[in-house]
Amino acid sequence: MDIVVRQGDSYWKYSQLFQLPLQLILDSNREIPANQLHIGQTIKIPGFVVTNYQIRAGDTLWAIAQRRNLSLESLLLVNPNINPGALRIGQTVRVPLRIIWRVVEGRQNYSYDLMMENLVRLKSIYPFITIPSIGRTVLNRAIPEVNIGGGNKKVHYNASFHANEWITTPVVMTFLNDYLLALTNQTPIRGLYMLPYYQQVSLSIVPMVNPDGVNLVLNGPPSEEPWRSRVVEINRGSRNFSGWKANIRGVDLNDQFPAKWEIEKERREQAPAPRDFPGEKPLSEPESIAMAELTRRKNFNRVLAFHTQGEVIYWGFENLEPPEAETIVNEFARVSGYTPVRTVDSYAGYKDWFIQDWRRPGFTVELGSGVNPLPLSQFNEIYEETLGIFLAGLYM
Ligand SMILES: [Zn+2]
Structure with a gap:
């Protein structure tokens, strides 16, 4: 106003x-x-x-x-x-x-366009947030980052690295909206008044790392060639894109980071595919480059990447994670009911690279359970489980 x-x-x-x-x-x-x-x-x-x-x-x-x-x-x-x-x-x-109600209605097919509309509205009601773009996708969509709070502790959340895990975007957007409501109305979330966190924590949120992929899963092939035809070829002739995790070029963005990437390169897909193709080289895609540059520039103290599914939290990489990562993940587990898992036979992920290069706590949180894309009927339950993790990410 x-x-x-x-x-x-x-x-x-x-x-x-x-x-x-x-x-x-x-x-x-x-x-x-x-x-x-x-x-x-x-x-x-x-x-x-x-x-x-x-x-x-x-x-x-x-x-x-x-x-x-x-x-x-x-x-x-x-x-x-x-x-x-x-x-x-x-x-x-x-x-x-x-304003005492949410702008974000998370329980719906949450496309890139809907997210951008919601972000414009949130920025107009809550001008204390900033929403710079961290780069552009293959299809030239701006990738927004939301910044909220101004403290010394630098925390980063991201969602929708994987296209058919798009439900993570409305989950994190709903948290953003609830955080903003709690700040202006001075109302607690789960008993916590949020202003101290606003003052102590600089929170960075990239709510949709892979907009082209998300819109492909939700709306089908883009209107522009060559991608309109190319995605069907990559999808082996199928027009059902519900199994698509990659960006629009068929590169798995969470298999792209320089953390034992060569191992993934050896054993995963060898050409563009709906999932599991690590690319021709690490950080070949504009979306993963944007995330790497953001992470280097911001020097985060901790990062949380939200995926689906499995109700587990991965928190280690090659024993390079610091001891406090275990303390933090135990709190995440306590508030969500999810299971901490230290290592998994997987490399070249965003959190792997963060742990390897910074030796700071990095987490991959797998929300909900079932087959991706998870149905919207799970939205409220997933949000309630994840809310504790969003809050603990700030106070731990
Ligand atoms: Zn994923």
Whole structure:
């Protein structure tokens, strides 16, 4: 919600008027530092939108504010030209509305386009988040990264490395939305107030590493050639893409990282395929390159990659993981009911590479159980199991 600065206003005053943490207002207006606030400037107030209300007989601004649990001054602030003593019936006044509901509806086929729409909406309601793009896919789609919070602890979550595991995207997007709601409304999640985590943790989320693959599984082949025909060839003539894990070129993005990649190269698919082709060389694909560059640039303290399925959490690689990885994974297991698994006969994954090159905790979390793509009927159960892991990723 935009408001216009008046004589005597300050960010602190807005935080009192709208019952919002000061930090969220400051971070929503980074381009205007507190000491440069001037009369007439437009300022963003997070967690609110403005609605219109038509005056009826007997209305007073005070009563309108009272009914909505708002301060009278907050109403005056969004109606600078109104004379509260001379309201007319039928006159339109602006009324701030606190957002207490989710924008993200996760229980549906969650395409790239729907995610982008949701991200635009979240950014407009919660301007304290930033959503840069970390690169572009083979089909030239921007890959967004959401940044929330500003602390020294740098935590990264990603989802949908694998196309037919796309349910991980609405799961992580729902967490993002719940985190934002908890911040602006100062309500706890599972008993935890989230503002301290916002202050202590810089959380990076890439909610869809593989947009081209996800849209292929959900919507079928892209309209543009050569990919429209090529994906059917790679899929061995089949138009059923439900088994597709790779990017649009038939490269498995989670088999692409320089961590014993040669072993995978030797024993996996030798040509583009719906799954398990590690590529001609490590990091040959724009999506895996974008993830590697992000990870190098951000120097994360820990990373969690969300996949489906199996209800297990992989947490080791070649005994290179630090001791605290075990402590953390035990907490993840406690809050989710999932089983920690230290090593598995698999290499060249994102978390393998992270553990190998940084010697820091990296996890692959396999959500839910069944056959990929998991049915949306599992969404609520998966979300409840994963929520504990999302939170523990911040507090552990
Ligand atoms: Zn996977």
